[in-house]
Every structure is written in structure tokens, then in C-alpha cells.
Amino acid sequence: MRDRAFIVLMLTLSIVLAALPSSAGPEKIAFPANYQNHVLYATVDRYDNKQYRELYGTPEAVKAVREGKPMPSGSVLTLVQYKAQVDAAGTPLKDANGRFLKGDIVGVTVMEKRTGWGTEYPIDLRNGEWEYAAFSADGKLNDKANYPGCFQCHKPHEKQDFVISLARLAGKAPGGPVAMKTSPNDVGIAGFVFGPAKLTIGPGQSVTWTNGDDSPHQVTLAKSQERSAVLLKGQSHTQAFAAPGVYEYMCGLHPNMKGAIEVK
Ligand code: HEC
Ligand SMILES: [Cu+2]
Structure with missing residues (x-):
């Protein structure tokens, strides 16, 4: 009798477990080993951390965005991080077009929906149907990455489906x-620097920021x-400061x- 009760209990438990959604997290994302066959958009x-990055999207994702449609289920965006090549003083070297030169690969970050x-x-954390994952260059999942950080930093971009580079993706x-x-x-904003870094204005005046960076x-x-x-x-933002x-x-x-803006 006790045996039967136990079996019923285990059966019930397995049914309940099967009905629960599989747990959230980076393990859901498979390393996109063929990302180089996706669209390099x-x-x-990155002047701030001296990286050169390549952004790839699955063809269906790129097509949808360029047609003004939502990205479909199965969309994968891959961001490949490389060190920028630097000179003896640590300053990034540039090609004839003023762009960074690619050095060693650092890692691969991925978002998939x-x-x-x-x-x-x-x-307050959810990014629609997206998950995030960070991999080493050879495709091992980094389980120590700051995953809530991915969600927090991409969250304010909800209006563009959490994709920060959406304008580039849309061409x-x-x-x-x-x-x-x-x-x-x-x-001005140039080379990832606000200039001047500190500006003093009078009460009620406005400041206009203009982005000169790619x-x-x-x-x-x-x-x-x-x-x-x-x-x-080329876009600007103007804001008034009263107090x-x-x-x-x-x-x-x-x-x-x-x-910083000082109002006095
Ligand atoms: C401090 C803010 C910040 C954090 C934290 C962050 N990202 Fe991003 N992410 C960006 C920015 C900015 C871009 C635009 C490309 C660039 O500048 O490198 C970007 C772009 C991306 C892209 C390309 C698609 C897009 O949205 O433009 C992927 C994929 C990506 N991030 C994955 C991740 C993953 C995975 C994590 C967590 C391990 C993460 N990000 C954490 C700021 C962040
Ligand atoms: Cu910035």
C-alpha cells in the first residue's frame, strides 16, 4: 500500500515538473558556430575599452528588420569582440579609413529570441523573449558572466526590441x-568622450549634445x-536645466x- 502511494506521488511529481517552463538562462542558447555565415551588419x-567588434545577424532577422517587421522566433544576433591593435603607448592603430585594426579575439556574446x-x-528585468549568453572564442559558455547586467543594459532599449544597434541592422x-x-x-561627443567634460551654464539655459561618433x-x-x-x-539632444x-x-x-553640467 505504501509502495503504491509512493509511485502515485512520483508520477504526480514528474507530471508537475514536465509542465513547468524549462528554466531561464544562458544555457538555452547554443553557440552559433556558423555565425560567419550570418549577415555581418x-x-x-570601441574607444572606451579598445575593442573592435563585429555584429552578425541571422539572415531572417536582418530581412525582417529591413522590411519593418518584428524579428522572428529563432533570431540570433552575435557580437564578436576583438582586441584592437595598439601602438607602444597603447593607442589603437587605425586603417586608412580611420577604423580600428582587428587584434586577437576576446569572446563572443549572443542574444537569441x-x-x-x-x-x-x-x-523589470525581462527583455521580451530574448535570452543572452557569453562564450569564449572557442564556444564555451561563460557561466560567470554578469547575465543580469545584459538584461539591465539592454532593457532601456525596449522600444527597439532591446537591440542597441538596431539602426545599423536596419541599414x-x-x-x-x-x-x-x-x-x-x-x-560634442567624439571618440567616446564628452567635450567639454564639464560645462557651466546659467539657470534656465539649455545644453545641446551632438554625437560625432559612428x-x-x-x-x-x-x-x-x-x-x-x-x-x-549626427543626432543631437537638447535639455534645459532650471535649478x-x-x-x-x-x-x-x-x-x-x-x-557634468554645472548650473550657477
Ligand atoms: C554597459 C551596457 C551593456 C551591457 C552590460 C551589455 N551590453 Fe550588449 N550591447 C551594448 C551596446 C552599447 C551595444 C552596441 C554595440 C557596441 O557598442 O558594441 C551592445 C550590443 C549587443 C549585441 C548586438 C545586438 C545589439 O543589441 O546591438 C549583443 C548580441 C549583445 N550586446 C549581447 C550582450 C550580452 C550577452 C551581454 C551580457 C553578457 C551584454 N550584451 C551586456 C551594451 C551593453
Ligand atoms: Cu556612449
């Missing part, structure tokens, strides 16, 4: 040199966490880019 020079994924995450990113404004209340940037006030739109190359004080800010995409 952008390369990025599938129907039904993501439901296990709390709403809509502006090119060409940018004429930087030089009036006193202008801040990489997008995003003005994010440190205290209020108020964010500008993601500024693509006196020092307003520290950073880039929402590259948090080690910092600046």
Missing part, C-alpha cells in the same frame, strides 16, 4: 562626417536616470563615459 570601434522565452524573468545608420557645433552651450551614445543623468533618445551619428547645482551624467550605453 556592422563593425564597431524564441517564442515563449523570457516568461520566468521579473517584469539606416547615418554615415559621413558630422559638423560639430561650437557655441558655448554645446557638448557608435550611438545616450545622455543619461546620473541622479534622475533620465535618458535622452539613443543618439545616432542650480551640478548635474553629473554618463552615457547610457557606455557607462564609463562621464560628464
Whole structure:
């Protein structure tokens, strides 16, 4: 009799377990060993961490975005990180077009979306149906990567399906040199640096930031966490500051880019 009760219990348990969603996490993503056969839609020079990056998308994902449709289930975006080649002083070397030169491969980060994924995450962390994974160059999953960090940093880009490089994926990113404004209340962004890093203005005046880089940037006030739109190359953001004080800010995409506005 006790044996039968035990069997019934185990059966019930296995049915319940089978009905639960499989657990969330990077293990869901298989290493995209053939990423080089996907579409190389952008390369990025990262002045902040001296990396050169290649961004690949599965053909169906790229096609959908270019047709203005949502990316389908099974879409995989792969970001391959390389060290930039540097000179003796550690300054990145550039090719004839002013772009970084590719050095050793560092690792491969991936985002993949599938129907039904993501439901296990709390709403303030969830990135739709996307999961994230980080791999070594030879395809081993890095189980020590900061995975909540992936979700947190991509989360503010919800309006563009959490894909920070969406404009590049859509083939809509502006090119060409940018004429930087030089009036006193202008801040330029060039080579991942805000210039001037500290600007003093009067109460009620506004500041205009203009992005001269190929990489997008995003003005994010440190205290209020108020964010500008993601500024693509040549785009500007203007913001007025009423109350006196020092307003520290950073880039929402590259948090080690910092600046300050002093209102007095
Ligand atoms: C500090 C913010 C930040 C964090 C944390 C972060 N990313 Fe990103 N991610 C970016 C930025 C900015 C880009 C745009 C490309 C670039 O500048 O390298 C990007 C691009 C990507 C892309 C290419 C598609 C896209 O959205 O543009 C993938 C894939 C990606 N990240 C995966 C990851 C994974 C996996 C993690 C966690 C291990 C992670 N990211 C953590 C900021 C971040
Ligand atoms: Cu930035």
C-alpha cells in the first residue's frame, strides 16, 4: 500500500515538473558556430575599452528588420569582440579609413529570441523573449558572466526590441562626417568622450549634445536616470536645466563615459 502511494506521488511529481517552463538562462542558447555565415551588419570601434567588434545577424532577422517587421522566433544576433591593435603607448592603430585594426579575439556574446522565452524573468528585468549568453572564442559558455547586467543594459532599449544597434541592422545608420557645433552651450561627443567634460551654464539655459561618433551614445543623468533618445551619428539632444547645482551624467550605453553640467 505504501509502495503504491509512493509511485502515485512520483508520477504526480514528474507530471508537475514536465509542465513547468524549462528554466531561464544562458544555457538555452547554443553557440552559433556558423555565425560567419550570418549577415555581418556592422563593425564597431570601441574607444572606451579598445575593442573592435563585429555584429552578425541571422539572415531572417536582418530581412525582417529591413522590411519593418518584428524579428522572428529563432533570431540570433552575435557580437564578436576583438582586441584592437595598439601602438607602444597603447593607442589603437587605425586603417586608412580611420577604423580600428582587428587584434586577437576576446569572446563572443549572443542574444537569441524564441517564442515563449523570457516568461520566468521579473517584469523589470525581462527583455521580451530574448535570452543572452557569453562564450569564449572557442564556444564555451561563460557561466560567470554578469547575465543580469545584459538584461539591465539592454532593457532601456525596449522600444527597439532591446537591440542597441538596431539602426545599423536596419541599414539606416547615418554615415559621413558630422559638423560639430561650437557655441558655448554645446557638448560634442567624439571618440567616446564628452567635450567639454564639464560645462557651466546659467539657470534656465539649455545644453545641446551632438554625437560625432559612428557608435550611438545616450545622455543619461546620473541622479534622475533620465535618458535622452539613443543618439545616432549626427543626432543631437537638447535639455534645459532650471535649478542650480551640478548635474553629473554618463552615457547610457557606455557607462564609463562621464560628464557634468554645472548650473550657477
Ligand atoms: C554597459 C551596457 C551593456 C551591457 C552590460 C551589455 N551590453 Fe550588449 N550591447 C551594448 C551596446 C552599447 C551595444 C552596441 C554595440 C557596441 O557598442 O558594441 C551592445 C550590443 C549587443 C549585441 C548586438 C545586438 C545589439 O543589441 O546591438 C549583443 C548580441 C549583445 N550586446 C549581447 C550582450 C550580452 C550577452 C551581454 C551580457 C553578457 C551584454 N550584451 C551586456 C551594451 C551593453
Ligand atoms: Cu556612449
